[in-house]
Amino acid sequence: MTVGINAFILVAGLLFAIGLLGVVLRKNTLIIYMSLELMLNAVNLALVAFSRYNGTMDGNLFVFFIITVAAAEVALGLAIIVALFRLRQTVMVDQLTSLSR
Amino acid sequence: MNELLIEFLSGFTATNEWAAILPEILLGVLALGLLGAEMALPRSQQTRWIPRLAVWGQVIVLVLAFTCAGCCSFDQREYFSGLIAQNDVTQLMRGFFLLSSLAVCYLGKVYFVRQSALPKTEFYALVLIISAAMMLLVQSAHFVMLFVALETVTVAFYVLVAYNRRSQFSLEAGLKYLILGALSSGILLFGIVLLYGIAGSPELVASSHDSLNYTQLMHFVIPNMDNLIVKIGALLVIAGVCFKIGAVPFQIWVPDVYQGAPTPVTAYLAVASKAAGFIVLIQLVSGPFFGLQDFLVPVLSVIAAATILFGNIAAVTQRNVKRLMGLSGIAHAGYLLLGVVALMRGVDWAVYAVIFYLFTYLLASFAVFGVMSLSAAADDAIQELDHYQNFARKHPFLGGVLACGLGSLAGIPPLGGFIGKLFLFVAAFQASLYGLLIIAVIGVVISIYYYFGWIRESYFSAPSTEVVNEAACPSTAGDRFLLGAFTVASVVVGLLPAALPIIR
Secondary structure: OOOOHHHHHHHHHHHHHHHHHHHHHOOEHHHHHHHHHHHHHHHHHHHHHHHHHHOOOHHHHHHHHHHHHHHHHHHHHHHHHHHHHHHHOOOEHHHOOOOOO | OHHHHHHHHHHHHOOOOHHHHHHHHHHHHHHHHHHHHHHHOOHHHHHHHHHHHHHHHHHHHHHHHHHOHHHOOOOOEEEHHHOEEEOHHHHHHHHHHHHHHHHHHHHHHHHHHHOOOOOOHHHHHHHHHHHHHHHHHHHEOEHHHHHHHHHHHHHHHHHHHOOOOOOHHHHHHHHHHHHHHHHHHHHHHHHHHHHHHHHHOOOOOOOOOOOOEHHHHHHHHOOOOOOHHHHHHHHHHHHHHHHHHOOHHHOOHHHHHHHHOOHHHHHHHHHHHHHHHHHHHHHHHHOOOHHHHHHHHHHHHHHHHHHHHHHHHHHHOOOEHHHHHHHHHHHHHHHHHHHHHHHHOOOOOHHHHHHHHHHHHHHHHHHHHHHHHHHOOOOOOOOEHHHHOOHHHHOHHHHHHHHHHHHHHHOOOOOHHHHHHHHHHHHHHHOOOHHHHHHHHHHHHHHHHHHHHHHHHHHOOOOOOOOOOHHHOOOOHHHHHHHHHHHHHHHHHHHOHHHOOOOO
């Protein structure tokens, strides 16, 4: 038995939606960060599935670029979060409001 | 077997003409060279030589890019098996990005006079890398190339926005830009994946093996324009790009990030990052999404109208000048969207109107941001309108530059901004977008109110007996030359639009 393309796309879409909701609804910066990664991985899953079912290699190659970029983003993001925590002693977005007025 | 492989590879490498991207390579080498120079030079010499190396290196690259035969041809060409496409638009924009990174490096030098505790070399290196990546971004003709170049730009911008790590404003702006930038990249990527999957699907007509390529995708989209997944994919890609240009449903990051970022970085974001986003948008709507015009024109028209109104109305009550520049920048994005919509309605020269407007916006914005960098206090994020009371009396030259820059942004006749807006509005008129035109004109009238509020503050506020403190705002001969050049260029472009050889 093989799993159809629709199942992969459904899972990828669900993961993407969970990630998007996490970014929009959660207040902790670290969890927002994890949700962003979840969105990128949903994209990776869809790319690999499409690549397999369409019989082209571009999707598989694209995944490597996305993984690399995601790693760069995480490294930078954690550095910024740590620096901000040292100054403000908080990582909750609803307390980081010195700019919004 | 081996011969077959060699033949196969040589077919792919036949279009690898490295000379075509010589300016980008030179910029990358220059950026690495700066990091090397930091190690080689003694500490006392660094502050003197590294900014000079960055600025003069870019001048050399700029001269090379527009004189050497390999990279100044305006013909339509493709390189690297369709990853990169060059035409007159991309060549003009390469000059645009080099000019803006040159100005940003200069403003960075001014900024570091006040923030002397910060590391300096990395700033110039990152500005150069962003410039090279934006040049590649506008030339990309393939979604992988687009994504990699775009992420190089955004990841480097995360660092630059949060550059002042001793300031909570800068770090908070960096975090906000990081979260929303990564979110927009995710949305853009999901759109790309949907398009890749549907365009490669063998059951559909005109499906392609190279479905991430713009041209192949265009040939696929035209017969399949009623496909739901194609529409969703295109919408998600457009949404991701709209984040970068700060168009209305996705504009929440703009005021905060513009306020918190160091002033030269704000200028870079406002001018070059927005310009890159617009050129990408233009290439997408006239390339892969060409077949979806009936669907995208109403969407982009609504976004343009909302962007113009939101930017101008929110800027009216704003007292912080960096936020004011951010919000008015949203309004400028709205006027530029007007040009994009006109282009989609079949007015071909609208793309040149957009580029012309971007050039006038560059000249005016850097004049204003230059004055802001020179007059900023120790904390860069807190620059209120009240600080500009009697500004023109204390600093007649800077006051004049500020007035010219703001006048050009508002679109006052003898200045460049007026001609830029005129071209865009004529393009919209030819595309019979009368409703949008009325909204744009209302927007311009509102913008005159707040821009002139700033000019009034600097020229006509109640004269005070305060002692003129020249030391608080020193401007060297170089500063005066650069700001004077921007102002003169604004006036010249306004009087003689043909001085910019863009609309032919």
